[in-house]
Amino acid sequence: MPSAGSRTSNRSGRRTPRAQDPAPILPILARRVREVEAKSVKGKVGPTNRIKFQVIALLVREERARIKGDASITNGARAEVLKRLDGVATILARTAAQDTSLLSLLDPQGAPSAAAQRMRNEWLLESGAELSEEELVIKEPQQRKTTVVPAELADRQVVPTQVRARVRANPFLEPDLSTRIPAAENGYLSGWDLMDPLYRAFEQGAGGGAATMNLPAAPRRDIFSPAGLQLMPHQAQLLEAVRRGHRTFLLADEPGLGKTAQSVLAASVAQAYPMLAVVPNVVKINWAREVQRWTPQRRVTVIHGDGRDVDAFADVFVVNYAVLDRHLAWLSTLGFGSMVVDEAHFIKNLTSQRSQHVLALSRQIRERTPGNEPLLMALTGTPLINDVEDFNAIWQFLGWTDGRHPSPGLRRRLEQSGLTPADRGFYPEARSAVIDLGIVRRTKHDVAKDLPAKRVADLPVELDNEVGRSIRAAERELAQRLLTRYRRMLESREGGYDASAGPDLELMRRVARAELESSSPKADGENVFTMVRRIGQAKAAVAADYTAQLVHSVGKVVFFAKHIDVMDAAEQVLADAGLRTVSIRGDQSSKVRQSAIDSFQKDPEVSVAVCSLLAAGVGLNLHAASNVVLAELSWTAAEQEQAIDRVHRIGQEESVTAWRILAAHTIDTKIAELIDSKQSLAARALDGTDTEITSSETVQVDALVHLMLTAL
Missing domain, CATH: 3.40.50.10810 (Tandem AAA-ATPase domain)
Structure with a gap:
């Protein structure tokens, strides 16, 4: 493939359309934009298709300007071409709505990369256009100087007094050590998109x-190591x-x-x-x-x-x-x-x-x-x-x-x-x-073979009270709302749809993603976030009661929850049981949080650390306990593993058990199953296993698809 700085062709001349066709590039744009749209429906627009998206937007702008300024084209032909260009632009906008990271590629001021320039020229030559010598030369985008402080943050910048003192203490002006990073050398892979293959x-x-x-x-x-320590x-x-x-x-x-x-x-x-x-x-x-x-x-x-x-x-x-x-x-x-x-x-x-x-x-x-x-x-x-x-x-x-x-x-x-x-x-x-x-x-298996084993044990609980019944009713209502939208989209397809073909999983995922984009934990009405929060609230007392029982049999326990109200409810149950607790939350100062950690680790009277899954799930050492209670589930396998590994780490001398409290017959159990399936991504990419990656979708999307399939 041609390299940056080279010419894609030795042909020269001016760029002209094929005879009797004012815009021969249009069929190519229509075909390419459909390819990119199909990728966006799957929720993943990779680097190659991002370049396609940018080139389509670039050529649509160029063609629109050319058609409007070409006096040789009749008004009827001009109107027809502009209409077709608007159709391509509409698909671009729809695609960008599916993957909002594409919006930046629509910027008319953005400089196309060497790969985008090369793709543009190849499409134009394919359409029969003749390009000038200047257009055929691929130009490397100019390197921009690094800007660390965005303009909108300039007024927020602070310079501590001690920093000014350090500057004054240096009698010399700071040398400019910035160096221009050399441009990439030409090589046989310089024309290839390499990011997608690397992933x-x-x-x-x-x-x-x-x-x-x-x-x-x-x-x-x-x-x-310093004296007294050993790596x-x-x-x-x-x-x-x-x-x-x-x-x-x-x-x-x-x-x-x-x-x-x-x-x-x-x-x-x-x-x-x-x-x-x-x-x-x-x-x-x-x-x-x-x-x-x-x-x-x-x-x-x-x-x-x-x-x-x-x-x-x-x-x-x-x-x-x-x-x-x-x-x-x-x-x-x-x-x-x-x-x-x-x-x-x-x-x-x-x-x-x-x-x-x-x-x-x-x-x-x-x-x-x-x-x-x-x-x-x-x-x-x-x-x-x-x-x-x-x-x-x-x-x-x-x-x-x-x-x-x-x-x-x-x-x-x-x-x-x-x-x-x-x-x-x-x-x-x-x-x-x-x-x-x-x-x-x-x-840990490779380098800390003496570290005790860990396991995750699921404890299903029945929510058979009024709260449990309302949660299950809300799940059914949400599933029906999603199915109504799904069926409406099926029926809007040209030629209808064949019900015997089975569920269209890609369309279901599209419906699920649209639902998530319009949902939030604070929104009115039922959505997957508010539903999961209600499940956590309903499990709080049961999970705390089980934690109290564990304390009496195994000693210290770490209790994890996502929401503050669930943590509050658990602390009240544990206090009523006569247990001393510490709390680790996101709104604490660093000193207060560290004091709570030290108390849990060193004070034998402190029985339970009630922790926020987000605020305490990383970086902490809580190995004074060997049992973890997960009262609420995370949306990712990584967050769950991080929480468990606050206990399962160097210094732990006992086997570690994480007890997941699951609400039976609700979406809670499916979320747990999906979290476990996501572990395959890291296992395959990092640890070299042949574990199959079940899905690159988020747990939320897969959970909503599960609701629809169950309702069907």
């Missing part, structure tokens, strides 16, 4: 090969790789295997200070403790609110996602030598502000570090939630891709194979190439 390489698995780079052997003597061999292996010069890591070890300690020591080994750690609010204090524990010679500061207490002369700066937007200006110029993103799956949504802030900071750090090689680490035991494309933001943070293309280094590695995405052998090579950039994945 597919992980989706297909690897026949038993775990997704972890080859790490050097751990030194015979622990040369990394496990798997931790020392990663640090040895850092000592030998590796600088980017997706550290995807299972929760509980000491990722924080590895990243803290990695900065010390690489001498990559100052270090910026972006972490969830719930673990800020714990991060500071880990820095002091593993690198006692280093100063650490935690950024709260507007940063009045920041020690600007510290070596390690810890900031949580929620306050990051206020500190972008000074963080982007402090000159960090390393950056760590903890619980990196938090940035998977590229449209969110926190993802954009994290990616802008990482780009700035890369550009301003001599050699463009800072230490960058993404920590997450659950990098994949619903789809392999959840890798996208993490790979961008690490500089492995820019979201549309692999980095020049990764592409060169792919070209060493001599294969293209058309070859079956390309995919295992592509997977290995990405892994070698720095994916490190170790499971």
Whole structure:
């Protein structure tokens, strides 16, 4: 395929339509727009079809302007062509409504990529158009200077007093270390869309090969730990790789295997200070403790609110996602030598502000570090939630891709194979190439064989009171509403539909996605969110009562719920049973939360930690208990596993059991089943198993489809 900077053809001349056809490109646009629309109905528009979408929008604009300005076309022909172009534009708008991330590609000011330019030329040549020499040249889009602070956040920026003191303490002006990252060299894969094949390489698995780079052997003597502490061999292996010069890591070890300690020591080994750690609010204090524990010679500061207490002369700066937007200006110029993103799956949504802030900071750090090689680490035991494309933001943070293309280094590695995405052998090579950039994945079974086993046990409970009956009635009502919409869409099809053909699952998923887009936990009326919340409220007392029984037989217990009112109800039941509890919630200050954790871990009189599934499901160590009660279910397998792994981690000496309280004969039991099925994604992509990936849809969509199928 042609490379960037080359010409797609040696033909020259002006661009003219075929005789007697004022717009020969239209049939091509109509065919291509239907292809993209079909992908959007399935809920996944991959990189290749995103390029198609952009090219269609570009050519529709060009054709509309050309037709309007061509005096040789009759008024009748002009009106007919414009009508057909409007039809294509309507399909584009409908497709963008299915996948709102496509809206940005409709921007007429957006510069088309090299791949989009090439596709545009190929379609025009296919239509019989003649292109000028200038049009045939593929132009690389100009590289834009990184902007860390968006204009709308400029007024919110704060500069702590200590930071000003640090600037004054430096008698020299800060040198401009920014370097222009060289443009990608031409190679035989430069004309290929490579992002979709890279994702597919992980989706297909690897026949038993775990997704972890080859790490050097751990030194015979622990040369990394301070006196009195000892690393496990798997931790020392990663640090040895850092000592030998590796600088980017997706550290995807299972929760509980000491990722924080590895990243803290990695900065010390690489001498990559100052270090910026972006972490969830719930673990800020714990991060500071880990820095002091593993690198006692280093100063650490935690950024709260507007940063009045920041020690600007510290070596390690810890900031949580929620306050990051206020500190972008000074963080982007402090000159960090390393950056760590903890619980990196938090940035998977590229449209969110926190993802954009994290990616802008990482780009700035890369550009301003001599050699463009800072230490960058993404920590997450659950990098994949619903789809392999959840890798996208993490790979961008690490500089492995820019979201549309692999980095020049990764592409060169792919070209060493001599294969293209058309070859079956390309995919295992592509997977290995990405892994070698720095994916490190170790499971507890592999590296902590002495860690006790864990199991998930389901406890179905009957909601046979009035509340239970109303929940089941609401489920039936929701299912009928969805079926009515589904049947209406079936009947609107040309030629009707054949009822004997069975349910149209793709159309059902489309109905389910539309229902979710119009629903929210706070909406009036019944939807899947309010229904699940009512189920949680109905289970609260039963789950708390079972927790009290567990305490009497096994000791300390961790109780998880999603909603505050469920936590409140459980705490009241436990208090009535004479049990002391601590609460870990999202609205607590870091100090209050850490005090609750310490009390649960060390005070024998504290029996139960009542935890928010979202606020306490990551980064905490609660291994004083070996039993977990899940009173409410999460929407993802990852969140459930994260919650259980607050207990099942290094330091645990007993077998761990997670008790899921399920409302029998309701959607609750189906959600549990779907959560379990989603575990196959990480197992296949990261651990190399041949487990089948059942669906890339969210649990919510699959749950609503289940309601419709059951009602049918």
